[in-house]
Amino acid sequence: MSPRNSDKNKDVIKELEKTISPILVVNNSSLKPYVELFEYAPENIYQQPLGSLVGFFEVKEFSDESAYVVNFLTSVLKKEYYINPKRPVTESLDSALHKVNIALSELAKHGNVEWLGKINAAICVLEKNNAHFSVSGDAKIFLYRNQSLSEISEDLASDSLEPHPLKTFVNVSSGRLEKNDRMLITSADIFHILPIIEIKKNFQRFEGDKFVQFLKTALSNQIEMIASVVVEMSEVIPIAATKALPRKKSSKAVNAFSQQSFASAKDTETLAQEQENELEMTILPADAEQEYTDEKTGHIYVQGEVNENNENANPQMNLYWDMIKEKISQGSYLTKNEIRKRFSLYKKQLAKKKELRRIEKEKQQLLAAEEAKRLEEERVLQEIQHEQQIAEEQQLAKLHLEEENQRQQENLAQENILAKAEVTKKKTAAKIKVTNIDAEESESEPTADSQLSFKEKLRLARLEQQGNAVIDLKNKTTKETETFEEEIIIQPEIQFETVETISKTTKFKALALENIKKILPLSKKLIAHTKIWLSKIGAIAKNRSHVAKPNKLANIITPHFSKIGKLFSHFSGKQKLFILFALALIFIAPLFIVRFLNRPKAPTIVELQDVPLTQIGALASDKNIDFNTQVQTILSNSNIVTALIANNNPTVVTKNSVIVLQNNQPKEFPIPTDSGAAVSATYMKDLSLVLIFTDSNKILSFSPISEKFASNNIDLSNISSGSPIGTYLTYLYMLDQKNNQIYRFPRADGGFGEKTSWLKDSTSLTNVSEITIDDNIYAISDNKILKFFKGKAVDFSLESSTTPINFDKIYTTPDLQNFYALDTQNSRLVSYSKDGNIIKQYHNEALKDVISLTVDEQNKLAYIATSTGLISLSIQ
Known part of the structure; x- marks a missing residue:
């Protein structure tokens, strides 16, 4: 490669200079706890490879509980991003964003949920000539390059209709910045005063600090609270070293007492000023725009080229005229913006009313359908009762006829004797x-x-x-x-x-x-x-x-x-x-x-024996029951402990191994012999880990992605190995019947941290046999379902069925829409809504000897582990 090409490559990869200009506008001091603008630079040489961390957090919910949430999130973000300088930039950013999501879920878990769906945030990492960023809510990131403006944060924010703390930051984008690129990190509130076209025009008109000054002036005059960051990439200008000129020696000796010593020297300052003016006149182009900055208000006024016809006009009048035009422009823009806002508000209200009417109509239709269904069920029940009554009457008539025949025979025998x-x-x-x-x-x-x-x-x-x-x-x-x-x-x-x-x-x-x-x-x-x-x-x-x-x-x-x-x-x-x-x-x-x-005999009362009904006959009058449920055997194994859905695949945990079923093809992974035999297991979706509780009081984790086992550090003293376990986010929950407590273990490096007592009341847990967790903890105790929220028992009732339901197994997760209960005595799986209403019941004789239950709503299948293997049940 030629030396010239090498020099060109060096120029391409040469690191550009980044100029970061934060703009924070809070015109109401009471709003300061709800917005946080940050700019973090590496604190030492070890953190230099991680670059700078800039952005903002903003909460559009102004209650006391939402105050200082942004401050908390900013500290969590900085600590996690710079905690390990050896990690790559992308890995550090992903870890920091995940930590922020977990911090938000912790706030929600403690009841602070008013901010859900009302957080706007933009996080950007500037590392060398690269930018890595993520947004949430209405945050926007624009890139101005080559006279064009584009939104590079489009479709990065979560599009979920229901906000979830763990889905605040879901996507990360990266790109290389070039010379003269400018970035604007802001929120959608900027559109109230500056549409995208106006932002582009002002990028073209102003450069450097002038654009920042313009933006700060416009935002502070029109918006109460907004945070923005302007980043400008420029080439590093090397500073030329100045050489000291040698002092010229005078050819003559200076006579201090001569007349020249008292001659008036030319004013050096005047000369320097004249030279500077001449230099500016030579550098300034003929078509350059003239700008004027009002020192009092900070407004920047751009003056176009002065026409030759207006050379003799009064400059003061031109200034006033420009001010009038600006005021008129601002007034028209404000009027137009106000009309647009009112029209948008009217459209939202109208859409809301339509949505409410639609919901009310659907609700009425649902009530009418339920009423018709109830009437149909009553009619069917009455018909069944009528048929039973007719059968009883026929049986009584038959018995009466037999008694009459017997009485006639006895009378005939007596007559023969007489x-x-x-x-x-x-x-x-x-x-x-x-x-x-x-x-x-x-x-x-x-x-x-x-x-x-x-x-x-x-x-x-x-x-x-x-x-x-x-x-x-x-x-x-x-x-x-x-x-x-x-x-x-x-x-x-x-x-x-x-x-x-x-x-x-x-x-x-x-x-x-x-x-x-x-x-x-x-x-x-x-x-x-x-x-x-x-x-x-x-x-x-x-x-x-x-x-x-x-x-x-x-x-x-x-x-x-x-x-x-x-x-x-x-x-x-x-x-x-x-x-x-x-x-x-x-x-x-x-x-x-x-x-x-010949005495009249007393009438004999014959009790009719109840004809034993079959199980299908006994369940025929139950609500929404399906007797044509399809069952398929997936796996034959007599040592199954539990079945799970891990990484979207059915996973079976046996006493000595983990079996992953991909496309119904089993792949077995033996459990390390020094860990003991599996007693119970659960799945932590946030970390994609199967947690196995062994009889040696150890927690073993299995990753379906890496297909490897790992031991976990955890203190399980005074907790029996048969305790029910479950997970929520990155927490492990364990119910201890002996101590009547539910313990929570936070995830930590190498395992889990110290346990905390989650249960805050004195509800008896002695007879609890199983738990399942979504945003609440559900437990089976004495054939009843207990529900706990924020450490306390809350009222929870499930709709009763004509045939009483025996709760043997229960299952739900935060991602499932329904709550499922398995009744092995009546061989049925009952699907409830989260409100406790029966949606459907599935009957099959195979649902007798059940060990565990798990449901995959996405594929409409329920997986039931029995003493002989794993079966799947269609829940269409």
Whole structure:
């Protein structure tokens, strides 16, 4: 390469001189705590590579809580940027911006949130000939180069609709500055008095300090509070070394007493002034503009080239005329600006009213839809209840019909028994009637014993002997008949005992004893009448012995009452009593039995057994439930501890490894053996770290980006390894049931700092089984959801379902819109809004044996870890 080219390259990369001019305007002293303009230069030689740090912070919320926020942020920014001079400039700036975001999140966490969405800030690093910058809110950075003005900070600020502390500074831009480049760092408030076109014109008209003076004058006259910085890049002008001229020696010796010593010398000051004026006249171009600065107000007035026609005009009148034109221009601009502001305000108010009307209309439509849905659910519920009622009525009718058939069968059996008893009674009455007729015939016949011959007497004796044999046969037949009748009479009683309950049998026995007591006096009378009746029968029998030609059929049918009487007379009194009692039971007891059986039965109440419903049937009336949920098995593993969403990928933590699933392809990373087995885990999104809590009371971090493990310094004394953990921003939260406290660990170099007690009230945490964190901390305790905010428990209620919900697992994050609860007993996942309203329920029989729950709303999937592996559930 030629030496000339080398010299050119040296000129290109030669460092330019930076002129930084800060402009801070605060016309109201009460607004000073809400704006901070800073310009930091390296304090020592080690910080020289980091360059200068310039910019401003401005808060457009003027409450006491927002005061001095900008001062706090400025100190945090400077400390973090210059803390490590060995870091590159870009890394130092990124770290400083992240630190500012964390500081803002800390303020929000302590309840100071009025400034959210109202911070304007611009941060710029000037390092050699490079510029690195970032903006937030309405801050602007302009670059003037080659007679053109451009906004280089466009689209750098966060475009999120909902402001978030950690998204205050999100983008950084860098570029190289050239000779004669000028930068303007300011806020959008400058547009109230200077549109972009006017800013460009004034960049062209003024250079150096004159532009700064112009800008300071314009801003201080029109705006109450604004911060701006002007940066000008220029080439370093080398200072030429001046050589001392040798003193000329006089050729002559000076005579102090000569006349020349008292001669008047030419005024040297006058000569110098004349030379300077001549020099300015030669340097000043013919078309240069003439400027005039008012010493009283600081206004800069630019005078154009003086026309030859106005050479003789009064310069004082020209000055007044220029002042009048400027006042008119300012008045017109202010009027136009005021009209523009009022019109813009009117447009905003109109848009706000339209938005409110739209929101109100949507709210009414939502209420109408909910009401229609509620009515539909009530209708479906009424139909189900009506169907159940009809089924119950049909079942009752069926039971009544069966009871009626059984009652008719019993009545028919009783009628058959009574008919048989009636037949027996008629037969007995017929026998008695025949006997009475024979007795009357025998009484009517004359006695002719004296007239009978011996031959006839012998024939009669033989007939009498044959009659005795017949009587014995008839007695035997009568006993068999009586036994048969007793069986007929006793059989219904046996059947009755089998049909009736034990209590009815006992009542029947008591009733029988009472009837026996009533029958006993009657039986004594019956015995007396029976003796008389037997004596008559004996007399009749004697008379019958005198009959010449007896009827054979009558002898066979008619019993021998004489022998019955003889047998009965030979019995003792006790035996006679038993015989009479047996006869009374045979003929009288059936009447009482029939009367007892014909009593109307008390109606029996049969309780209907509830038919057990299936789980789908039990959940059919629940709100917004989906039974067609799709489930897919992602991974089979029996040692899963928990499942997470880390770096937008499902990540499974087992007892001895971490498994990252990219496109459902598992990649396993073993946990170091000296760290112990994993007990629980959580994900810190701000640092992209999976934090693993082991059984050896250690916290191990895994980075899905670098795919490496690292041990963390943390003091976990007096905290059990089974404590629930969670993260928020760069803080680790740990719930200790033993000490009834929630501890917070801030992130520090090499791990975490000293713990602080976050819980400020005495809420019991003894039965807490799980926690999840967004801007609040949620915990499960005794099947209830506890909510904590700023260290205190707050009221929180979730909408109840028709089938009670069992809270086994819960999950949410600051990035999720909904709150999720898993009910393993009813195999369903319930999605709530953050206000506690049920949005949808997902049912699947696979949701039984669950270990952990995590949700990816972006891909509409819920990942559930079970004892057998990892499954995904569609939450469309």
